[in-house]
Amino acid sequence: MGKSLLRCLLLPCVRLSFSLRRCALPNRTLIIAGACVLYLLVLVSQLGRSRQLRHEMTEREKYRHTRGLYNLDITASEDFKTGASFALPTRSNVVYITLRTKRAKPAHIRGTIRPKLRRKARRNQDEARAHFSRSKLGPLERDAGQTKRHFASNASRGETGDVIHKSLEVIRASLPDAQADSPVSSIRIYSQKAPPWLSARDVEAMRFLADAKVLRVKEVPRADSPSLLVFEGERSVSKTDLKRVRPWTSACGGQCGVISSPVDATEVFAFHLDRVLGLNRTLPAVSRRFNFLHDGQPCPVGSWDASLVPEGLAAGRSTVRLTWAEYQLSLKQRCWHNNIRPKSDSGCSPVHHLEWSKLALFDFLLQIHKRLDPSCCGFRPRRDDVCVQLGRKAECGDQNHMQLPTIIHKGHDPRHLVFTDNQGFFDRNEDNLDFRLLEGIKELPERAVLVLKNRRLREKLLQSLFLDQTYWESQGGRRGVDKLIDVVERRAKVLLTYIAAHGIKSTAMNE
Template sequence: MGKSRFQWLCFHFLRLTSSFRRCPLSKRSLIIASVCVVYLFFVVSQVGYSQQHRDRRTDKEKYRHARGLYNLDTSDALPDSADLQSFVVPTRSNVVYITLKSKRLKPANIRGTIKPKLRRKVRRNKFTNSAFTQNKLGTLERDAGQIKDNFTRRTSWAKTKDVDYKTLDIVHNSITDAQTDSRIRIYSQRAPPWFSPHDVRVMRFLADAKVLRIKDVSHGNSPSLLIFEGETSVSLTNQKQTKRNNACEGRCGVINSPVDTTEVFAFHLDRVLGLNRTLPAVSRKFSFIHDGQPCPVVSWDASLYPEGLAAGLSAVQLTWGEYQSSLKQRCWHKNISPKSDSGCSTVHHYEWSKLALFDFLLQIHNRLDKSCCGFRPRQEDACVELGHHADCADQNHIQLTNIIHRGHDPRHLVFTGNKGFFDRNEDNLDFKLLEGIKELPERAVSVLKSRRLREKLLQSLFLDQTYWESQGGRQGIDKLIDVIERRVKVLLTYINAHGIKVITMNV
């Protein structure tokens, strides 16, 4: 059927064209002109209709946006220019974009930190408690003044057969030392990975614990120790040590001089490098000593005094010559016991490599080079004032000092008394600290080569708020890290130049 219809249309179209061809020329021209006029009229009418329809649609859209989305009635007054600035022309008909400046409700996300809990403010009656508050403040100020006077005069003495020490009880609720917020800033769900849970607990204790009593402990010819006690509970593992030396009945910390701030930096550097040989240390202010200046507080470890304070620290007695001989023999390497006449100490061979790397970065010379034989000392340095620098003529007989280990663990060293120097230039570094060292720990060297040492140290030191602020904030900490990074470059060059092996030291 469709085919017949097509043939029918073709037949009529051919008849029409043949009749049109037989018409005169004038008549054909008139027909063509008429068709063109009709077509032109049709086109113009269609364009006008479409334009009118578009205008009506635009008006409807405007009205719908005004009534539906923005809720502006045509009878209401238009908002002023300030209100109009908060609206942005939507890119889609069903979306409204409003630009508002929101307040920051939480601090910047610093890696290795946890957001502190919000504390509710306690509402107090200003009028009923004002008299009590004034009386309480006056009492606390008088108590604090009395504490300071008693401590200065050192009139309260207590003695034992092992050690002489002076005891001073501190007012528990002293307003000058009470802290509502922790000085250890951890704003994420966990501390940086180089800190163990024990490290975090000890740091919080040293920074925030209430001081119950202060003891000025003197033992033998060694400098006295200023110990504060913060808790009375003692763990079962430390009860024997506590009864033996009787210096600390609970958890304690050793208060150092404000000039020994490198103890805190050394602790963080030790943990970042993965050595784990220093005692936890933080910076803290005490109102009753050192005029309230920030001073380093190091964790008290009774295992360093296995025979009591009178016997002193568990120290290794070695001369420089014996130390160099033990490095050549690789004492206790692969857990092989040395011969009795070898002259080896109880310290494992790898411990000296860790000590040398650590001391070189901080330029601590009071262990391996107490006579300052490896660099040019200043006149005010202790080795010059005490005359030790003259002993460099016979270096093999110079005694090593401050080589400490725990009583129950003679194979591993404990880095104490970490007095480093940041003001020593690269042309005056003590390379004697690296003499005889043929291997270095792979874990520590990998951190030095990774170019992430600055990032990790900033992340680590930020936790100690008192130390961070006492060093001038980020700018002051950056200057200290600049010194360490320059020494790292020198050390890496030294490793390549002398062919030092970098090996795993899991001992």
Template sequence: MILSLVLMGKSRFHWLCFPFLRLTGSFRRCPLSKRSLIIGSVCVVYLFFVVSQIGYSQQQRDRRTDKDKYRHTRGLYNLDTSDALPDSVPTRSNVVYITLKTKRLKPANIRGTIRPKLRRKVRRNNTASSAFTQNKLATLEQDAGHIQRNFERNTSWRETRDVDYKSLDIIHKSDIDQPADFHVSSIRIYSQRAPPWLSTQDVTAMRFLADAKVLRIKEVSHRDSPSLLIFEGERSVSVTAQRHTERNPVCGGQCGVINSPVDNTEVFAFHLDRVLGLNRTLPAVSRKFSFLHDGQPCPVVSWDASLYPEGLAAGASTVRLTWGEYQSSLKQRCWHKNISPKPDSGCSTVHHYEWSKLALFDFLLQIHSRLDQSCCGFRPRLGDLCVELGHHADCGDQKRIQLANIVHRGHDPRHLVFTNNKGFFDRNEDNLDFRLLEGIKELPEQAVSVLRSRKLREKLLQSLFLDQTYWESQGGRQGIDKLIDVIERRVKVLLTYINAHGIKVITMNA
């Protein structure tokens, strides 16, 4: 039995090796020249295979090296403009490139307004000088955007605090304050030019608000208006601006208004306004102050003295209209084609097209404090200001409700300036304020074309990415995407409303 198995194994071995033995035998019988040719051909094929493998591996290593260099290298360029800021900005590394997804699988649903993360308070030494400074700055720890409960008795603006920033810097020298201390701008532009919807003046103002050295801070108030917290920055101004500021004691140079951290929609509103081509808001950025709000990012808006042509005591140039008068002016198309209205028409100084731009802007951000301060067009919550102050009860007689915050520059009464842009991202589509669109028959073609092009997300990402402090305070790309999700859903509602009501989309260059 064992012998048979051995013989069977040998037969299988010879059967398997028979082709090889036959090939080698025939090879030996070939002439020498033919055998040399076969061996040479085999060597050439083998050499070609080895060289190709080595070249492929080297190419892969070069690609990985170039990819790593590209990923870890970035350049920061200044705008190539004649009136750019003189400060030199060094090169920074580790750029974050924005890549857009083709489609979000499930848009985020925001139930509350996104707010910056709270920082832990830094423990300071209890010295006599620091205790004195803390008491001196205690009055500055308040929200500049909230309405004052106790109205001021005098009728003129008064300065309540004037703090020298240099003394604060000495006491809080351990704190990291502005990026200007390190000569690195928080307004990041990684190309030769900013996005086309931002002008040179916009970028200059943004860099001033974000990086200028703070010289002093003032808190001013007027009657029942909310108090303003204004800082004066260390920047040179033109002769024309100096002459204009001499008549305005609030700001002796270039200034910015510091708002509460909860009003961070001012920054988003500025970028949305520029992307849509409306150009009606003041430049706004997000900035941190170590001596305010525990170092949380605060929206800072550019100070515009032309809104107060008769001085701060007279207040801003506002248009006073009731809801009924506003609807009547929409029907009359006041100042359309530069035709002066009749004296008894009840028209205001504002051009007809301005109301269309305001309505579109306020609807996307759901800003009701201008056209619907009594919250008559939606279901307000108990914590909303219109409910707390009792304005919501006035909706029974809507024609007599006053419009608010309708502001224009003193030298330009035909065009509005959108200020106090407190928007809401936590309203669902079933509770939007359609009263903001009531009476509107035309909308600006440039803004609607952006909404229809499906490039709103891409442009907003590019624009908001410039403000590094705001970008990081909202949670980076993920947080910004959630905000844009809300705006995109409202865009769909607005486009449906335009088609359903036959609203015309026309060019508005006035």
């Protein structure tokens, strides 16, 4: 069968070649030239068709790009009418973020921290942050050519009881930090709307922190924590806003940013995670480079909120004083739930009951233990952890009297918490997670749990973190950010298993 088929196919070719041999040389040449011309015509037609298809695909991609990064079919006129968060595009080109269906190789959990940063983090981080601003004030003074100014005279005149020990007046023309003059913002928004989980105020704060011209940098001492390195940026402030600001904050006037150490880069990730989950309890934070600080390495910069210290810096931030036993009692009492005022002898704290659920969920995903587990009682700490170096691990024997030191709220709003100092840990394995953070929690925010269950966490975090170009590039681009999200996704799976095993309810928390 095969031989007969081959013979049938080859027989016409043999007859054609025999006929060509018998033809005269001019006729043979003419036939061969005609065949070549016919072949070239077919080839040219195929190339033209493929070029036309490619042009049509390009036009389709351009049309898709004009719809925006987030595919929101909402016009600009509707945004202005409804007052939704509106942001003009800051880039002309569009880079789409797509999700891979399956990772070729799972990311190693120990590879989520860059080696250089990790060697620095092995030191006492609290001590490093305490001396961060002091160690950088010297180079800053040399670069700016300015001298230190003391504001102790303000306290002696009775303007305020808070003394700002050090301040540096920085002339804008002499600052080497020239990225603010660039017409392209480091906050890249390609569509007419930012992601829906970021408000217009969030976008405005991010752009100010990332692009504002630095006018002055100063060190602000705090009574309860290491001093802060604060910069003042150029932005107009209305007279009504200035009247609301206390004298000791008039130097900022609501237009300052707090510069942290480069080892605290998780502050930026924590801000975007908070917004994606719908908690809205962290202050806006971006990553920014200062040529006069830390050799130009990207530093996390957070918003300055004067309402966290309403009684002055000397008095410290508005902190809820609670022990572990009082915290557990507050969870059982469901304090301030449904706006019901608790009895005076109930032992309730001023914090709303649902705030603890948001805090527990947020801290578990990032494994932040300093708020609810400052002594590292719920996991196996390393030798270089702060709780071990300060000897707090010994306090786990008397857990009921253990103080929760960093529960922060705004001075005018004691019912709601503010998540500050969000230094998370991405290099902690799933077999060493701190489940003490979830102890006593009977309900969790429905919106956040829904994001975890629908597996939309990666998609939303990629879209959100992509806005901050400096942070995105400092983490190694898409590959580095994917490794961080891998860690949080694995913890989310563990959390969902814990929710199902303990019968924790999902409650709408719009407080």
